[in-house]
Amino acid sequence: MSEEAKKEEKSLNFIEEIIEKDLRSGKYESIVTRFPPEPNGYLHIGHASSICLNFGLTRKFPGYTNLRFDDTNPTTEETEYVDSIKEDIQWLGFKWENERYASDYFPRLYEFALQLIKKGLAYVDDSTSEEMAALKGTPTEPGRDSPFRNRTVEENLALFAQMKNGEFPDGSRTLRAKIDMGHINMLMRDPVLYRIKHAHHHRTGNEWCIYPMYDFAHGQSDAIEEVTHSICTMEFVPHRELYDWLIAQLGIYPSHQYEFARRNTNYTVTSKRKLLQLVTEKHVSGWDDPRMPTISGMRRRGYTPESIRDFCDRIGVAKRDNLVDIGLLEFSVREHLNKIAHRRMVVFDPVKLIITNYQEPESGKEFLPAENNPEDGNAGERDIPFGREILIERDDFMENPPKKYFRLAPGQMVRLKSAYIIRCEEVIKDSAGQITELHCSYIPESKSGHDTSGIKTKGTLHWVHAGDAIEVEVREYDRLFRVEDPTDEEGDFKEYLNPDSLNIVKGYAEPSLKTAGINDSFQFLRKGYYKLDRDSTVERLVFNRTVTLKDSWARENKQP
């Protein structure tokens, strides 16, 4: 079955079903969605899910998607975040039709407010936030009317103009919708529409000192852009009533809001506040620390856009609470990297191995061709140096091996990947009993690709030529938290940070890695997938471990 046919066969999620129905019924000929980040932090894996949903919808159905920054709170928003958000979306592989800002609409929004005031549906309230909270009631008790609720339209118009003109200090007054203080939905109890903030805005500068609240900006921006399907997360369900009320009273384009459950992944946090805290308190090196669930962190770690999109696709969209196993993301990235990553050999914890019967050619060593990727016939080969002295992994040798040990042991044979079959003849130790050298013999007829020896080995080891190995730094990452859901635990979430989330080790790499590029991902044979880090210099290469290879041998041996 073709990729295409497979996709078509896959059942629609509930939002796609709604759209499919709307299109079929003729309600719309094409759709408009939007991705509406607030530029007050970096995008994370949860946003990736939303991006894939919103942009994916208009890939699947006719229409387009806008990028709209929800920048109505000047005190927390910055241009730095705008730039990173745009970069992340593009890196993920999506293109927006229009780049918009809620702040583009401040003049329109102000007009909308005037319109409501004139209809007697909004009023200026002089209450302090404490007073307002006291009159708000609780989920089980109704609220009470503000003493300023019955001002005349003229008075409200005049006061609102003064608010706009900067005649009042921050927090002294608000514009509120006049709905129903006894409403069962607390958001309908005269919600605040505008507040006074004498703050510098990243785009409008000091032009405004009143700013609209989310509820008076989001739906209105949707309407202005004629967004057909405004998709957000479940916590906005109660806002929908207000969303619809405002659109109806304003008589503007009837955008509709649909909600899905935000995606959570285990062993991490995705609240912007918590992520910011990890950054500012230096628990991580920055927003793009490879342990962070941010898109920039995942990019630096070596996750590919394809693998993140695939992950988002696999976890789907629904309305129930969820905690997705991060192992699924790891599966997606292994699957993609297995197809594209070139193979290299790197020894982490070396022990010297001397091939006693090997006659080195005059040049001192022999070059052996090795395939770059067995999964990709077009990936070509590279030549790797082989000689009398090589390095292998210390744990690829055991003096007294258990029954199913396929690696090197006294008297046993293994193949050296892309080279020869060797047999261990002698173990050399220092006075402390530590193994310092392994003396082996090799089978000349067993040369990789020209093997006439007829010998079958169970194990194949990776290795590097001792004289040509280059020292590299490898940063091994583990989950950032020790528990699946840090926010669900007692006390501060930071108490549950995994102290071993970063482990820096030395590696001895085959020389071809010298030419590695900053965006190259490699599979270090029998180890995992690694990507060159931007901290690399000419003298010292630094690799980030994206993810390990599956290791059923290690797993089996962990069982007590």
Add this chain to the structure above:
RNA sequence: UGACCCAUGGUGUAAUGGUAACACUACUGAUUUUGGUUCAGUCAUUUAAGGUUCGAAUCCUUAUGGGUCAACCA
């Protein structure tokens, strides 16, 4: 002690009144010059109890469990 949202294997998602399916994980086994990859197989009476129906994961009722709502945040 109000309103609203949600409930299908360990995890995530399907099944749209008609045989509970797919993916991941885990476990078997085969293949393998990566203990990787690949391939084959195994793992559920759908939170509970009633009801409607020839027939219910699906519709109704109640219960239980989880989540959301009392920011001049989004």
